[in-house]
Amino acid sequence: MHHLDFLDRAAALGHSPLHRASALSKLVLVAAVIGAMLSGAAPSFYVAAMALLLGLVWVARLPLKEFLELLAYPVVFAGVFAVSGLVPAGEARWVVVARSATVALAVLLLFATTFYGDVFAALRLFMPGVLGDVLLLTYRSFFILAREVQRTLTAIRLKGAGRGLALAHHVRTVGAVMGLAAVHALEMAERVHRILALRGYRGVIPAGRAWWRPTPDDWLPILAAAAVVALAAALR
Known part of the structure; x- marks a missing residue:
């Protein structure tokens, strides 16, 4: 409960350039990280991507302690999977954990810097x-x-x-x-x-604001997404 409260407060009270960027631009960053993972990037990519994302955590002025505590949940589950014997042959266990941690960090960064209503409005692009x-x-x-x-x-x-x-x-x-x-x-x-x-619900709750509308601060997550793609291409 404490950790969910932290995400909610961080998204609502933050005033960094990353908070002011549109939800769409930050979704592009998350998609870039997931795409790089699915493309089979080299293990060194995850180290570089984690460093980049932690740099964004610092730019957003988010407390690192709470962020690392949240990150511990997916890391623990990934660690259990890594030692379960289900890991494909030839793949290092630490790579499985690093891959999960990198994607989880990108998603946590999205929720910690974006109003929750905008996040769920954006998710309607991919689901009913x-x-x-x-x-x-x-x-x-x-x-x-x-x-x-x-x-x-x-x-x-x-x-x-x-x-x-x-x-x-x-x-x-x-x-x-x-x-x-x-x-x-x-x-x-x-x-x-x-x-x-x-209230006449007809299948969609109005988002209340244009979550997709570009802002002057969109350059930051877009630049980070481009860096992720470049790292994935270079570190193969």
């Missing part, structure tokens, strides 16, 4: 509008439910419930809280459905 809206509502609902669970657990601790009791009681308490959250999630889904119906 209804699915994009579902992802948008799920993203926002997660914050509401997570805070509700956190408040409930805090209230339980303040009242001293479960203090000094057996582990089984603590497990039952947490289970009851999660069950309550599930009920609230269903109620929230029903309320959202009614609200959308009353």
